[in-house]
Amino acid sequence: MRGLGELVAHAVRAARTRQASWVLFSDASSTPAARHLIRAQLADWGYDEQSEVAELLVSELVTNALLHGWGEPLLTLSSQGDMLRCEVEDENPVLLRAEEEPGNDEGGRGLLLVDLLSRSWGTGHTRRGRVGKVVWFELSTRSTGPVF
Template identity: 70%
Template sequence: MARAVRATRIQRASWTLSPDISSTPIARHLVRAQLTDWGYDGESDIAELLVSELVTNALLHGRGVPVITLSFREGTLRCEVEDENPALLQVREEPDNDENGRGLLLVDMLSRSWGTDRTRAGRPGKAVWFELPAHPAYQAS
């Protein structure tokens, strides 16, 4: 008896940003445009907010140029922001003040899951990522 095997389609987009604060609104625009292109009908506002937090964090506390990778697979939207600082991040239980320390708390509260990983060989640093449930209205061709 033959079994049907369903291929899993992964959609992926990646961008290298400049290492200055003007990259944060550019990152939000890139994410919104890509989600629109993929037909994402979920919470794109949340994805934009969270990518904004991760990019800003990479620009203020990371090293090198940030790289964003957005992927969609089996109902999950994943966003990774890489930088060249190898120090892994942790959520602060209580932010220092009104200006600092709230970004990762937002990521923690609004995402399905999040974390940090070391980057692949050949690129020192870390990737901070989050995942959101996502249901595109159609499959991009």
């Protein structure tokens, strides 16, 4: 049985959880649209400081979903406590790891950027009855200074 303190802590965490989702078009217009959506949502939540890195990483995930996925990508941004989480879902169930991403001078480094600039990231199969994969990253909402 949970104690009152544990229940109150759970209720406070749940109350601080925010989420926004958008279904994107399955064409190149979705990458700049995703950056705009993320920038606007982070400003609305008061996380302007995380906007630059979040926009860059969202661009990478949406571009990968458009190049390697199927269907209309689903972009989800959530905030809980000191963590932001961004997910991009597509309808291709094949998971692509960073070391398998096609590499050449023109591209193929997107997931490596996600790995370097995020607090954590990963891939998985979609939930909510949708067949496909989700690629996600997390950023801290705490000011930690420059990443570089």
